[in-house]
Amino acid sequence: MSSANQPVQGMSDIAAPEVRLWQRLERLARETLELYGFEELRTPVVEFEAVFTRSLGETTDVVQKEMYVFEKGGRRLCLRPEGTAGVMRHAAGLGAQETDGARWYYVGPMFRSERPQAGRKRQFHQCGVECLEPPSPRVDAEILALQVDLLRAWGLGDCEVRLNTRGEIGGQADVAAGLRAALAAREADLCEDCRRRISENVLRVLDCKNAACQAIVATLPPSTDFMGAASRDYLAQTAAHLDALGVKYRIDPLLVRGLDYYEHTVWEIASTALGAQNAVAGGGRYRMQIGGRELVGVGFAIGLERVVGVLQALGRDKDMVAPPPPLVWLVGLGDAALDRNLALMQELRAAKIACRMATGGSMKSQMRAANKSGAAFAVIRGDDELAQGVAALKDMASGEQVTLPLDRLASELAARTGAKR
């Protein structure tokens, strides 16, 4: 309750049993991503601020108000708010022969200083990929199919994919100008925010939730009308590849993704099982200038907190985690037995048998501890057992108890717990 034992606002501890679900998700992710030829890339959590300000765009919310920025030794540093820019910073330091065709994935914490709410933390976790193969609708479709595949592996088969295009980077000014012109006549009817957005970030008018604005937006020509034929073709081909792959999606001309580095294919994946923050994942194709190089790729990011949130909302989280291996609890009566049990634990663990013991206490309290821990078996030794070179083995579920010679204990436990040697 006191501030001394609380984590920082918007950041939280992930403890058992929930952490076992996280471990499971990460394991499944690595398996799936490796099937698509991706290698893990671990970039630092701390980067130069400029890595993000330049690539995401100075006017984006992430850069303007959500970054954790600090100064150290006269350098402007920050906690990474997303994964792509750091991976591109890494790529910019490599030769072209190393980045061409590179496929990297990452899993780790990201930081945004927003007000916390359901499904939103200040430290949150993303699993994402970046693919630097030459631009092609084929690659975009493959990467989106991978994301859907991964979500399905996690038990989220029922998410909705919305797809859109931002067009070629060179043509984005034309799109903005076209939308501004189309909106000019109705400017007075837009909400206060949207009147500001017309000049600052006109695409944002498209996904305004204000009913009056939506009515006006519905009368606009689709933004693809302001793009060149090549951009429209790119979207159509990507959609055709997705159809061929059996990936379900909905083309949504009003889908907006705000970061400056996007071009062509963009998408978002949402789940109805979540509250207001229902986006589980997003992705798209990008082009950015960094370290004197231009890097082109396609990638996605999945919010792990939100994946966990969906699984919990659907009640699927319990089924996804395997129980820990059967535990053996060693009960020792008296110091001599406790000492010998300490050594015995080493032998059992060498035989891959999970075990624990209490540091002392009455037999009753040790048995209680065994029960509380969920131990499958108890091994009991007192002065009598030590003298005879035996141990009592008790099955905690059935209550049955047998006395075994010590040299048979490990093999008997291995057989009963299914331990692999």
Next chain:
RNA sequence: GUGGAUAUAGCUCAACUUGGUAGAGCACCAGAUUGUGGUUCUGGCUGUUGCGGGUUCAAAUCCCGUUAUCCACCCCA
């Protein structure tokens, strides 16, 4: 950054309206059972009522501030 709700034992909550020095269930510890857990019975422990200030003879209760949590806006994962 803006708005609403909330903060009491390890956990879930009661007492707040109408001020009179905090209570239940679960959990935990012990005994019944002197070498046997999980059920039962009996007993026991647990609190600067988030924090700071104010009003009052008296504050968990009323007032102000502050911090945190939850939810929503903005935006996104």
